[in-house]
Amino acid sequence: MTKLLLSLHVLAAIVAVGPVTVAASMFPPAARRAHEDGTGAGTLRLLHRICRVYSGIGVAVPALGVATGAAMGVLGDAWLTTSIALTTAAAAVLVAFVLPRQDELLEELAERGGVERRNTARLAMFTGVFNLLWATVTVLMVVRPGSTTGA
Template sequence: MNDVYLFIHVATAILFIGAVAVATSLFPRYATGDDAAGFVGSGGHPAAVAMHRITRLYGLLAVISPVAGLILAIRWHALGHTWVWLSLVLVVIAWALLLLAIIPQQEKLLREVPADPAKARGRAAAFAGVFNLLWFVVLVLMYAKP
């Protein structure tokens, strides 16, 4: 049964977290690009809308990965390891960033043209970068198990 949980843990990390990492990184380009202003009345640039949908849906589905990982940690008696708890804390921070900053920011950029598109693009890219960095650190912790 551990093999099933491990498969679910890794597969959902690749499929869902990986997709969110890409979508959050691509969103600023399409939401604040030169041609984005032409799509404001229709809900935003179609590519930005698609990236936002992926961010929202896959971001929620990605909860499967740490849940499967937590089940594995319990089954393997690994809850006493610092790297497990540090990973969980980083996952919670990443989701807080996603739910409280990235998704609301994306929705705002789809509704209205920012006064300073370059600044809005930079801010959205920075949030995406921090989000992706958090997941990268979690990946390193999962691999290295320091």
């Protein structure tokens, strides 16, 4: 059962977090290009949709992670508590900053036919913070510092 939960947890991380990372990272440069040549709004909307839909699917990652941790009896371990905190922070950055700012840039593009460079730079910064947070969690998941099951 633990192996099944862990497999599903890792599968969910690959299927959900992967697309969000790629689409969110492509969004700021795509928004800048849309600014330059006046086209590309369709691409931007698609990238935003991928981020939104796969963020929803991504809820499965911590849910299955907690189920795996419970099955293994490691929920109280420091590496896991830290991972849960960092995952929560990553989700908060995504929901509170990345997705709304993508929305704002789409509106700005529709209303003004372009977006300001400092707005795409700010979005790129929040996207970078999101990527850094979940990448840190992935390292913690593999190394598991202080755990006897650690690599």
